[in-house]
Amino acid sequence: MPEGDTVHRWADRLRDALVGHPVARVELRRDPRGLALPAPGTVVTGVEARGKHLLVYFADGATIHTHMRVQGVWQVYEAGRRWRRPAFAARVVIEVDDGTTAVCFDAPVVELRRDSVARPTTRGEASLARLGPDLVEPEVDFDAVVTRLAALPDETEIANALLDQRVASGIGNVFKSEICWAHRVNPWTTLGALDDATRRALYATAHEQLRANIAAGRRVTYRGGLAVYNKARRPCPRCRTPIRQARQGDDDRVTFWCPTCQPAS
Numbered sequence: 295m296p297e298g299d300t301v302h303r304w305a306d307r308l309r310d311a312l313v314g315h316p317v318a319r320v321e322l323r324r325d326p327r328g329l330a331l332p333a334p335g336t337v338v339t340g341v342e343a344r345g346k347h348l349l350v351y352f353a354d355g356a357t358i359h360t361h362m363r364v365q366g367v368w369q370v371y372e373a374g375r376r377w378r379r380p381a382f383a384a385r386v387v388i389e390v391d392d393g394t395t396a397v398c399f400d401a402p403v404v405e406l407r408r409d410s411v412a413r414p415t416t417r418g419e420a421s422l423a424r425l426g427p428d429l430v431e432p433e434v435d436f437d438a439v440v441t442r443l444a445a446l447p448d449e450t451e452i453a454n455a456l457l458d459q460r461v462a463s464g465i466g467n468v469f470k471s472e473i474c475w476a477h478r479v480n481p482w483t484t485l486g487a488l489d490d491a492t493r494r495a496l497y498a499t500a501h502e503q504l505r506a507n508i509a510a511g512r513r514v515t516y517r518g519g520l521a522v523y524n525k526a527r528r529p530c531p532r533c534r535t536p537i538r539q540a541r542q543g544d545d546d547r548v549t550f551w552c553p554t555c556q557p558a559s
Contacts, residue, residue, distance in 0.1 A: 296362040298345055298430040298464025299507040304368040305343035306508075308350065308396050311370045312338040315390035322358065322406055323385050329406045332356045338390065345428050345463025350388065350396075357407040358386055359422070366401030370394065429464040429501045430508065439497050440490060448486030454543045455485055456496065465500050471523045471550040472515040473500050480556045481542060481549045487559055522550040530555055 296304075315338055320331045332352040340351040348368065350358045360366065366385075371377060373393025377384075379400075386398035398404065426442050427434050442461045455461060456470045465473070474481045476499050477492065485493070503515050515521060521531050526539040530552035542549040 296346065296364075296366065297466030297469055297504070298343070298428065299504045299513070301346050301348055301362065301464075302343040302430045302508050305341050305348055307370050308348075308368060309341040311394050312350070312388060312390055312396055313340060314338070315392065315394070317352070318389045318391055318393075319387065320358075320389075321384075321387040322404065329356075329408050331406065338388070343428075343430070344422060345425050345430075345459055346466070347422055347425070347463075355408055357409075358388075359403070359405050359407055360386060360398050360401045361403035363402050366398065368396060368398050370396050424460045426458075426460055426462040429462050429497065430504045432505070434462075434497075434501050436494055436497060440494055443485065443493055443497075446485060448484060450485045451481065451542065452479060452483050452485060452488060452496070453481035453549050456500070457543070457547070462497055462500070464504050467547050467549075468513065468520070468523045469500055469503055469515070470547075472503060472521055475522045475550075475552060475556060476503075476515070478555050480558050481551050483559055522552060524550065526550060 316335045317332055317338060318334055322331060332354055337353040338350065339353050342349045342351070347359065347361050369378065371394070377397060383399045384397050385401050385404045387395060389395040427438055439462045443455060446455055446458065446461070453470050453474060456465050456473060457467070471481065473496055477496055479488070479492070479496065507513050513520065516531060522537050525537045527536050529535065530537055533552065533554045535552050535554040537550055538553055539548055539550050541547070
């Protein structure tokens with residue numbers, strides 16, 4: 295499941311593979327707006343991660359914007375290597391002069407942008423404009439995060455608030471559960487029941503955990519692995535109480551928590 299740490303890792307990989315190279319071909323599938331793709335010979339000038347969004351920039355002013363949500367993934371292949379996913383699942387294909395190919399599979403949001411072309415703002419662009427501070431970046435303005443969090447209704451449950459990319463970007467379902475467990479906060483606790491110090495501490499921990507997982511490998515938040523995510527009925531690593539799971543929020547996302555360490559208030 296791609297979260298901010300994963301998307302930043304993909305951006306690093308794409309940056310190393312593409313930036314400074316002229317493209318041999320660019321394919322963008324199922325983007326209905328019909329803007330001109332970067333022509334062969336156009337140089338890739340940058341790759342950027344913003345929370346769960348990934349942007350690829352080209353010298354002719356084009357930008358390819360992708361948002362992975364739950365199922366999307368970026369992969370990079372050396373020349374001649376066989377793709378590990380079926381070709382029909384490819385949404386973006388960028389091949390550069392040395393044969394290296396970056397492929398985005400199954401992303402639900404894919405769009406080509408050209409800022410010089412007048413057109414209505416898309417949903418993807420609007421979501422980018424609303425993003426809160428990126429928690430994967432080395433420096434985070436936590437004052438801004440706490441201010442954005444305070445704009446949500448007091449009855450908002452903290453687990454849902456953590457997933458709100460308008461407050462801070464990068465947290466997904468895995469880190470949502472892990473952060474609440476780390477602070478012994480019940481995921482259904484409302485914002486109105488949390489003081490500013492606790493709110494700030496939750497996001498500071500999110501920043502630490504996301505930053506710690508940028509490198510490739512197994513995702514770790516506690517003693518070599520995860521504490522509660524996807525561990526329903528297994529013992530809590532702190533108190534040995536069986537971990538529970540339940541659906542939460544408008545998107546019906548699964549939340550994991552320890553009923554002893556994180557009691558309902």
